[in-house]
Structures are given as structure tokens and as C-alpha cells.
Amino acid sequence: MKFIKRFLKFIFKTLFWLIVLSVVVVFIFKWVPVPITPLMVIRNIEQTDANKKGWKHDWIPIEEISTHLQLAVICSEDQNFLKHHGFDIKAIEKAYENNKKGKKLKGASTISQQTAKNVFLWPKRSWLRKGLETYFTFLIELIWSKERIMEVYLNSIEMGPGIYGAEAASHYWFHKSASKLTKYEAAAIASVLPSPLRYKAHPATSYIEGRKTWIVRQMNYFGPLNYPKRDDNNQ
Numbered sequence: 001m002k003f004i005k006r007f008l009k010f011i012f013k014t015l016f017w018l019i020v021l022s023v024v025v026v027f028i029f030k031w032v033p034v035p036i037t038p039l040m041v042i043r044n045i046e047q048t049d050a051n052k053k054g055w056k057h058d059w060i061p062i063e064e065i066s067t068h069l070q071l072a073v074i075c076s077e078d079q080n081f082l083k084h085h086g087f088d089i090k091a092i093e094k095a096y097e098n099n100k101k102g103k104k105l106k107g108a109s110t111i112s113q114q115t116a117k118n119v120f121l122w123p124k125r126s127w128l129r130k131g132l133e134t135y136f137t138f139l140i141e142l143i144w145s146k147e148r149i150m151e152v153y154l155n156s157i158e159m160g161p162g163i164y165g166a167e168a169a170s171h172y173w174f175h176k177s178a179s180k181l182t183k184y185e186a187a188a189i190a191s192v193l194p195s196p197l198r199y200k201a202h203p204a205t206s207y208i209e210g211r212k213t214w215i216v217r218q219m220n221y222f223g224p225l226n227y228p229k230r231d232d233n234n235q
Contacts (some may be wrong), residue, residue: 022120026139029119030148037156038122040164054169063150065166065178068186070150071225075218076211078111078188081150082228086112086141087134090114113137115153147227154178157169158196159189173201 116136136206159169
């Protein structure tokens with residue numbers, strides 16, 4: 001009995017301090033740039049010695065990221081981003097129904113969920129990762145503003161081979177800074193996000209060209225980008 005009690009006490013303390021640590025880290029990243037993500041490390045390890053390229057990642061504040069790109073990723077990845085609290089219930093239900101029919105639905109994972117996964121977790125799918133993703137999504141939605149989530153997302157997401165974040169992607173695909181992206185260039189980068197190692201933003205294939213046109217159309221329907229204000233004035 002003593003062994004069981006000690007073991008349970010150890011488990012409880014471990015979980016308690018892991019929770020405390022996770023909250024502290026999320027609070028730190030509320031203001032501090034995210035320097036590295038697990039995916040960057042994993043991709044770098046996966047590269048062979050003969051094909052070792054490392055990665056390009058240049059953090060910039062959201063004010064230096066074209067609003068075209070911010071809007072393009074919302075329209076392509078998560079059109080309810082400004083309204084939901086981390087989870088798009090309708091999209092999840094739709095994905096569940098399609099999965100039951102043997103179909104796959106893209107877009108059920110929100111920008112908040114993708115941010116939580118990219119910054120704190122690993123890419124391989126499992127029930128453990130999904131549970132932790134849900135936990136971290138709840139935390140960042142509680143502690144960060146929508147604008148901060150977008151800032152971290154656009155600075156951390158994979159946008160090409162060894163390319164992470166808007167600034168590196170803008171230079172890689174279009175040889176310009178992220179602040180100067182046009183609407184169609186932003187849509188082109190957003191078009192490759194479902195599979196950035198497979199697709200090219202420029203020159204665009206007919207498939208990417210079609211996605212780009214659709215995204216620009218959605219951007220026109222969406223209208224101006226206005227982030228919701230928070231009571232804690234965290235903008």
C-alpha cells in the first residue's frame with residue numbers, strides 16, 4: 001500500500017508541475033518570440049548528411065506581415081478563426097461524418113489548434129498528441145489574443161522545404177519581405193499550407209493556381225480584417 005501511495009503521489013506531483021510549466025511557457029510566449037519548434041528539429045534530423053540544409057526562420061512582428069497574408073490563411077485554413085474559441089465544432093462534426101463514410105475533410109483543425117501543435121508538440125498523429133493539442137489550444141486561447149495567435153502561427157508554420165514563417169517564405173518564394181506581399185502572392189503562399197513540402201507557391205501549378213484564385217475570391221467576400229479586442233487589452 002505504501003508503494004502505491006508513493007507512486008500515486010509521484011504521478012500527481014509530476015502532473016502538477018508539468019501543468020505549471022506549460023502555463024508558464026504559454027505566458028512567456030505571450031510576449032517573447034518563439035525561437036524554435038519541435039517540427040524544425042524533427043525536419044532537420046530527417047535530412048540526410050548529403051542533403052543537410054538546416055532551416056530558415058526569421059521572426060517578425062505581425063505589423064510587418066502583410067494583412068493580405070493574414071487574411072489569406074484565415075480564408076484558406078479557418079474562416080471562423082475570429083469567432084471561435086479554439087475549436088470549430090461544426091467543422092469537427094462535419095469531419096467526423098465524412099470520416100465515417102470513408103472520406104477525408106480538410107480544414108477541421110483550426111489555426112489555434114495548428115499553432116498549439118506547431119509550437120508545443122510533434123507532427124505525428126496520436127491520441128496523446130490530440131489530447132495535448134486540445135489542452136494547449138485551450139491555454140493559448142485563454143492567455144493570448146487572436147492577433148498574438150496569428151502572429152505566432154505566421155512566424156512558426158512550415159511554408160516550404162526548410163522554410164518556416166512568413167518572412168522566410170516571402171523571401172524564398174517571391175524575393176521580398178512579408179510586408180510587401182500582394183494579395184495574389186499571399187494567396188499563393190496560403191495555397192501550399194496543406195502540404196508545403198509537396199506544393200510550390202511559385203511558379204504555381206494549375207492546382208495551386210486554382211486554389212489561389214479561390215482564396216482571393218474568399219478574401220474579397222470576407223472583407224477587412226479586424227481582430228477582436230480583449231478585456232485585458234492584450235492586442
